[in-house]
Amino acid sequence: DAGITQSPRHKVTETGTPVTLRCHQTENHRYMYWYRQDPGHGLRLIHYSYGVKDTDKGEVSDGYSVSRSKTEDFLLTLESATSSQTSVYFCAISEGQNSNQPQHFGDGTRLSIL
């Protein structure tokens, strides 16, 4: 299995509070991604990174920010959490963008915002 660790695995918090989710990889892969998974929507890309300090927005980036100061860590921050951000969040990594370099996923963080 790809060395991807997401933390925390579960979190319950209140509306309006800041939340940071961490994705840590031991594979030294260049690309890292944050997705959210919601029933009936599949996985939707929030943000992704193609190198240290290089990030770009995905399909559902509003209300989220990211940072990548080291190759191994990709942080997802909800500056002021809202109930609509209750979801399961997945981190993924890939070595590159070639077809033989698919994305590998972490086990997810279940976030509940009350």
Place this chain on the structure above:
Amino acid sequence: AQSVTQLGSHVSVSEGALVLLRCNYSSSVPPYLFWYVQYPNQGLQLLLKYTTGATLVKGINGFEAEFKKSETSFHLTKPSAHMSDAAEYFCAVRSSGYSTLTFGKGTMLLVSP
């Protein structure tokens, strides 16, 4: 633009029966296509991928998929379902020149004894 449509949010089969999960894609350039499986409370695991070359792709756990350009399809099949195949399956596309995957909404496979 790229998009994926998975027909049927739920598919039910009996153990030993054929599994067919449908995926149609839209892409203006040659696509790379993937099937992932997700077991409860876990992340997604790559089942198989189509890049170029042979249009029939074999994956793990006895699954295979056939790329049909004329039908813009990449359906997933398995000749004989096993109880352990019960999971959610996602089709995904990445078009040449794109840096991100687009996922379908998923199909839950239910296997009954």
